[in-house]
Amino acid sequence: MTGLKLGLGALLTATALATTVCAAGAVELRMSWWGGDSRHEATQAALKVCGEKHGHTIKPEFTGWSGHLEKVTTQIAGGTEADIMQINWPWLPLFSSNGEGFADLKELSGVIELDNWTDAQLDSTSVNGHINGLPVSTTGRVFFFNKTTFDKAGVPLPATWDELFAAARQIRENLGEEYYPLNAIKETAALLVSLYTTQQTGKDLIDPATVTVAWTPEELAAGIELYGKMMKSGVTMTQEEANAAGNANLYEKPEWTDGRIAGSYEWDSTYFKFSDPLQEGQNLVPVKILTGEGAQTEGIYRKPSMMFSISKRSENQEAAGQILNCLLNEPEGIEALGTTRGLPASKAASSQLKDAGSIKPELADANAIIMAASGPTVSPLNEHPDVRAIFLDTLEEYAYGQIDANAAAEQIIDGVNEAIEEYRP
Template identity: 30%
Template sequence: MRRKKMWALSLAMVLLLTLLGACSSGGNNAVSTSSSNTGTEGSNGEAAKPVTLRFSWWGGEDRHAATLEAIEAYKKIAPNVTIEAEYQGFDGYEQKIKTQLSSGTSADIMQLDLPWLQELVAKGDFFLDLIAQEGFDASGFDPDFLSNFGLYDGKLMAVPTGVNAYCLIINKTLADQLGIPTDIQWDWDTLYEQGKKLHEADSAKYLLLADQAALSQDFRTMLKQRTGEQWIKEDYTVGFAKEDAAAVFGWLQKAMEAGVYQPLGEADLFFGKLDQNPKWINQQMLMTTSMSSTLPTLKTVLPEGTEIITALPAIAKDAKNSGVVVRPSQLFAISNNSEHQEEAVKFLDWFMNDPEAAVILGGVRSIPPVKSSQQAAVNAGKIDAAITNAVDLGLEHAGIVDNSISTNSEVAKILDDVVQKVSYSKSTPEQAADELIASLTSKLAEIKDRTQ
């Protein structure tokens, strides 16, 4: 189901009416923490009944710790509510969420990735419409951001956890030691030249930290820069020619062979948890192309005092589009099957809008999407200036917004498989381009038949 930009105006009107109405009315982990809501008494003055909510998310240690601290703080507001925290790393989380949703066993509140939401709303009525909930205040969100990334058929199925930008995250302390410049606009040629030079000087060092997902994102970025178009069109056809894909695969293979990237067989031991890669921890890798929300976790594992900066990702000198992605860090949704929807809505409203929550959470999900929460976190010194810089640069140089089909998980799996073959030199760039186009064409026709 496609995102509906036309709903931005209607969403703004709904938010305005909501405000006017308010004025007139005057590994896997599980942790349980009791907490409570504004108004913990029933209408007859009796104490509210105990409620248990499940809250599921993925992330690194910084995100886990901050989220657990926020849950703990919430119990001062709602002592009748117990929040069971279900958290883990990224690997395996998507399949778990989709399995739970299909079986009706999902958490009350869950963190989702954007491509999953786009697929799930087309498959079933899994999520609560947050616009229709009196207990949720969406007025602090940018209406266009909500419309582009959370609104489907006029229903607000999810809200962004933060504003996230695709960027270079650079260990400047290490770069200075190695004499590698950081005050430049990186392009793909510069990445290759600097990476090859670094690895030739010290075979234990690599310029770029990347797992399978990062390599596939680099492919999509380079492709959009070459064509200036969506890599998958709205009509379910590929948006590039063979020569475009072959050129990008050629660069990736050349860079892998030159030691610009760590060999994929080593890097993917830490898939979805790049901060745990010993090469990064031991400062044998200089930078990574990632989303700004990953910066706190990547920085925490380095020695105290290490300076981490951000920059725009590599942009080809002749780019037709920047390819810079600006999107929600993740999304929060509430299950339609929740037995305690009202309490879940109140908790999510507090989590997104309350200044105390914002100060606790800081930048663990990048820049807060609610202006007042963002300001509270900045005033408290809880947002790393490097994250703010990444988001500011991303917003200034944002590329085309990915359409829904471009981020489909079945489509992504095809790309991942072909990129892997190229990375292991099991396929030439030309063979890979042919395979990618043929596999995508077949899969896209299948998806089109299912959805239209």
């Protein structure tokens, strides 16, 4: 009889627990994102397995890239956004200038394993101390050099700016003046100027406290002068030479595919975009960030390629946190998503996919460089369209000799400060 009572008690307890789980699992969520077919299919599969694991149902809402910002803007303005959202990193100032535009994920640390990201990664998606989203993947600019060209010229791959200038002299002497060790035009030129200036100052372009340009005109002028020296010494093509070569993407140009342009400064995740078009026998390798005398930091330009955020209006933030954690940190979600959003930033996801052989070694090497490098947290305002336009237009004026480095620096600083004025506290 006693055994029967114990059995009945255990049955009642189990029934109560099951009822509790069922009630908790009755939560219905929505998730929105942009992407292509492979990402759509993988994300729906991940939502299915994660929903089943945690007892929730998640309605998928997906589109292509075009128009997605407008859609999210309309939803957030009307309070109809999804519980979980894929948010582009440069959108942070648009939707959360004070840090309170999304749920603070620190408050969900009981269900989200935040220790799978470094402090630097979480800082990059935080505003005023509020974690506004989790980096889905982390990308950064890294140097790629065509080792075949350098070997042919008998020149080692550079590790410093001085070595890069020395390599240019030797390559052009040994192979001809149509050879250049580095590409540096348009956005790449602007980012190289920013890289050097960040290294020398230890500061990002944007001061996070004042939301103004952190560099003095003299500091920025030194970075611009480095670019001028590159053009004069044959490290890179002049603006005139680059324009004469056509407006095709670098990886489509014959000068790139046959090794005459033997390097560039690109996103780590684009390795195969640049290596695949090379002629047979050409070997493209990622190298550590070039630095020089007086550098205070490597100046790495590292950022989340995108982030997953939770709506501050969601009535089921804890359930949304469970699903978000499953997508990025738990085996079922990791396997389903794979690399459809790049190399995962989560340590758990990166380790699982590497062990499974899902990440190609070249991508892993390039990503390891950007993850290990030092540098200040990069503001999303660096990628504000007006900020980029001011940089590019001014550097083009400088490259054509219309203004000097000092005037260019002052023009950039004044223009950027005006462009970001509305985001100041």
